[in-house]
Amino acid sequence: MTIRRTFVVVAMAAIAAFAASPALAQGKTFTVGVPLPLTGAEAKFGEMEKQAYEMAAAEINAKGGVKGSKLVLDIQDSGGKPETATAIVEKFITIDKYPIVVGEYTSQCSYAVAGVAEKYKVPYLVVTGAADKITQQGWKYVFRLNPPSSLYNQGLFGLWGQVGKPKTIALLYENTDFGTSTSKAMKDYCDANGIQVVLNEGYQAGAVDFKPILQKVKSLRPDVIYMVSYLMDASLLMRQSKELDINPQAFIGGAAGFTLPEFLQNAADASEDALSGTLWTPQVKYPGAKAFFDNFKAKYSKDPDYHGAEAYAATYVLADVLKRARSWTPDDLRAALSDTNMMTAFGPVKFVSWGQFTNQNRMETLVLQVQNKKFETVYPPDAASAKAIYPVPRWRDRK
Amino acid sequence: MSPQVAGQLELLGQVLISGILLGGLYALIGLGMSLIMGVMKIINLAHGELMMVAMYITFWAYTLAKIDPYVSLLIVFPLMFVLGVGVQKFLLSPVMEADTVLPQGQVLLTVGLGLILSNLALLLFTANYRSVPVSYASKTIYWDLHPGGQTISLSFSYPFLVAFCIAGVLGGALFVFLAKTDTGRMIRATAQDKRAAALMGVNTKRITYITFGLGTALVGAAGALLDPVYYLYPNIGGPFTNKAFVITILGGLGDIPGAVLGGLVLGLAESLGSVYISLGYKDAFGFIIFVLVLIFMPRGLLGRGRI
Numbered sequence: 161m162t163i164r165r166t167f168v169v170v171a172m173a174a175i176a177a178f179a180a181s182p183a184l185a186q187g188k189t190f191t192v193g194v195p196l197p198l199t200g201a202e203a204k205f206g207e208m209e210k211q212a213y214e215m216a217a218a219e220i221n222a223k224g225g226v227k228g229s230k231l232v233l234d235i236q237d238s239g240g241k242p243e244t245a246t247a248i249v250e251k252f253i254t255i256d257k258y259p260i261v262v263g264e265y266t267s268q269c270s271y272a273v274a275g276v277a278e279k280y281k282v283p284y285l286v287v288t289g290a291a292d293k294i295t296q297q298g299w300k301y302v303f304r305l306n307p308p309s310s311l312y313n314q315g316l317f318g319l320w321g322q323v324g325k326p327k328t329i330a331l332l333y334e335n336t337d338f339g340t341s342t343s344k345a346m347k348d349y350c351d352a353n354g355i356q357v358v359l360n361e362g363y364q365a366g367a368v369d370f371k372p373i374l375q376k377v378k379s380l381r382p383d384v385i386y387m388v389s390y391l392m393d394a395s396l397l398m399r400q401s402k403e404l405d406i407n408p409q410a411f412i413g414g415a416a417g418f419t420l421p422e423f424l425q426n427a428a429d430a431s432e433d434a435l436s437g438t439l440w441t442p443q444v445k446y447p448g449a450k451a452f453f454d455n456f457k458a459k460y461s462k463d464p465d466y467h468g469a470e471a472y473a474a475t476y477v478l479a480d481v482l483k484r485a486r487s488w489t490p491d492d493l494r495a496a497l498s499d500t501n502m503m504t505a506f507g508p509v510k511f512v513s514w515g516q517f518t519n520q521n522r523m524e525t526l527v528l529q530v531q532n533k534k535f536e537t538v539y540p541p542d543a544a545s546a547k548a549i550y551p552v553p554r555w556r557d558r559k
Numbered sequence: 560m561s562p563q564v565a566g567q568l569e570l571l572g573q574v575l576i577s578g579i580l581l582g583g584l585y586a587l588i589g590l591g592m593s594l595i596m597g598v599m600k601i602i603n604l605a606h607g608e609l610m611m612v613a614m615y616i617t618f619w620a621y622t623l624a625k626i627d628p629y630v631s632l633l634i635v636f637p638l639m640f641v642l643g644v645g646v647q648k649f650l651l652s653p654v655m656e657a658d659t660v661l662p663q664g665q666v667l668l669t670v671g672l673g674l675i676l677s678n679l680a681l682l683l684f685t686a687n688y689r690s691v692p693v694s695y696a697s698k699t700i701y702w703d704l705h706p707g708g709q710t711i712s713l714s715f716s717y718p719f720l721v722a723f724c725i726a727g728v729l730g731g732a733l734f735v736f737l738a739k740t741d742t743g744r745m746i747r748a749t750a751q752d753k754r755a756a757a758l759m760g761v762n763t764k765r766i767t768y769i770t771f772g773l774g775t776a777l778v779g780a781a782g783a784l785l786d787p788v789y790y791l792y793p794n795i796g797g798p799f800t801n802k803a804f805v806i807t808i809l810g811g812l813g814d815i816p817g818a819v820l821g822g823l824v825l826g827l828a829e830s831l832g833s834v835y836i837s838l839g840y841k842d843a844f845g846f847i848i849f850v851l852v853l854i855f856m857p858r859g860l861l862g863r864g865r866i
Contacts, residue, residue, distance in 0.1 A: 199685050203688070364839065368581065371716070372574045372577050372834045392688050
């Protein structure tokens with residue numbers, strides 16, 4: 161080693177020691193790796209989740225952290241790309257040596273991350289990725305907080321029980337893991353319950369003009385139009401449905417793009433009366449749900465939807481797991497995760513296995529509706545904040 | 560006429576309307592590329608990225624100064640013209656003059672330019688998807704027909720209709736400009752035979768500046784018109800470069816009326832294909848036609864291949 165190179169190494173070591181010293185002075189920390197889409201098409205979802213994670217971590221640290229350690233979040237931007245998410249998590253596990261991974265947004269990314277986590281035997285808590293297959297692989301290190309997408313429509317089926325099932329339905333979904341999985345569950349339900357599926361089409365994200373296919377939907381006159389889309393397409397679909405004056409009994413979204421506050425802005429008056437399945441609304445009766453909603457709104461001046469609640473609850477699940485784990489090694493954390501049985505602002509969390517699912521949390525889902533430019537919970541009755549408008553009025557009859 | 564027939568007619572009518580309106584926008588995107596192709600014999604592969612730049616100008620004009628996207632055309636058009644002239648003068652011209660090893664050096668340069676532009680936008684504006692939430696975004700004009708006692712209700716999207724009309728006006732103006740003005744004649748002369756034009760006293764270098772500026776301004780106008788009906792993000796350019804390329808080939812390289820026809824054909828192919836075949840293969844239809852035209856009509860739909 162030359163003198164110069166030695167000097168560089170020594171200098172770098174000194175800088176590293178200097179950089180690390182403030183953390184040491186404050187005491188112990190525990191860092192968790194969180195990949196999230198902070199840029200790209202899913203950035204709005206990532207942004208809300210990041211805010212919710214940070215809010216929860218700040219609350220936990222204000223109360224003394226976990227076992228005297230400060231909880232630190234290492235949030236990295238995956239851009240919503242599975243390959244980037246994979247690279248980030250490889251680094252989390254092999255270089256940073258984080259013993260647990262939490263987060264990601266889309267099903268594709270969550271699925272990719274789950275594969276990496278299982279390979280390295282590091283526990284991974286899925287927070288939002290909903291495609292059924294993520295917890296159907298028999299993976300031991302993968303746990304999921306949110307229900308699988310095939311259960312996203314349970315609330316909706318309940319609502320139909322009240323207002324009457326449609327006779328015909330048109331399904332439009334983005335050709336992604338989440339879109340395909342959610343709409344397949346809807347199709348299976350329709351086939352089993354005598355609802356005629358008059359159109360079942362997947363689309364590639366990025367279409368400028370959905371009007372031709374929407375016109376076809378219009379000519380088939382379905383009672384219900386069911387759409388599974390992320391934010392931009394959800395807004396375009398609603399706007400163009402209004403343009404074409406399509407008047408089914410209801411427009412129903414399969415969560416995701418249809419529950420974000422930005423949906424109300426982008427689709428504007430075309431979002432009115434749109435229904436959507438959702439996993440959480442501020443009206444749910446879980447302890448802490450109302451406080452989370454109010455605090456989030458006060459802090460970030462926007463309404464959180466189920467994505468924020470998921471991230472917030474995931475942080476508390478993590479803190480609980482860290483408290484109960486015998487040691488903070490991947491295997492002990494995994495054991496603690498599988499013993500989880502707690503209540504969060506998002507709902508009860510317990511990882512169980514049934515059917516093809518392993519380590520999967522189970523919970524009730526809800527239905528919300530845009531009424532007067534606001535999201536209102538319309539099902540189940542004990543959490544409802546407004547009565548469902550069903551069937552919805554014709555576009556031309558609206559104000 | 561039975562209600563079923565009326566329903567099918569309504570569907571067909573609406574699909575044709577959507578296809579033609581979208582095709583008008585595509586034609587405007589294709590015009591710029593075709594013009595550049597005609598004069599400089601190169602495919603500008605930064606075409607979509609230049610459109611992205613115009614979309615961001617329109618977006619910021621609306622967000623910061625509340626300038627309506629249609630009004631901002633007055634800003635976008637000259638700005639993009641200047642940008643195009645600058646690109647030609649300082650980037651493309653020097654490469655065209657040099658005896659490079661690769662004769663396609665200029666095409667490669669446009670690829671690089673596109674990469675730089677989209678990554679610059681990524682750096683400056685992040686990868687976030689944005690939209691221009693104008694009040695008339697979903698405004699619609701309905702047109703009811705009553706053939707044989709049945710009602711056929713057709714709808715025209717207001718922003719698409721405006722975009723189509725402006726695209727038509729710009730296309731017509733370009734046609735008149737090329738046919739009637741001295742500069743237009745010089746552009747055509749340069750396109751037909753650059754050396755002969757130079758011998759006749761045409762400043763061909765200046766003509767290439769003007770051509771590239773015009774081509775850029777035209778696609779910029781398309782970008783501004785696209786903003787109210789779509790959304791924007793830094794990598795939006797790529798798919799539109801592909802579309803412009805397909806349109807240019809359909810129309811015949813450098814054929815202006817051909818490019819308009821190519822745009823309409825692409826718009827119609829996408830909307831008819833997505834309804835009567837499958838939505839998932841929407842983007843494939845344009846390329847299938849592209850390949851068929853290349854095989855059977857290599858000089859373009861109009862079979863002329865010149866301005």
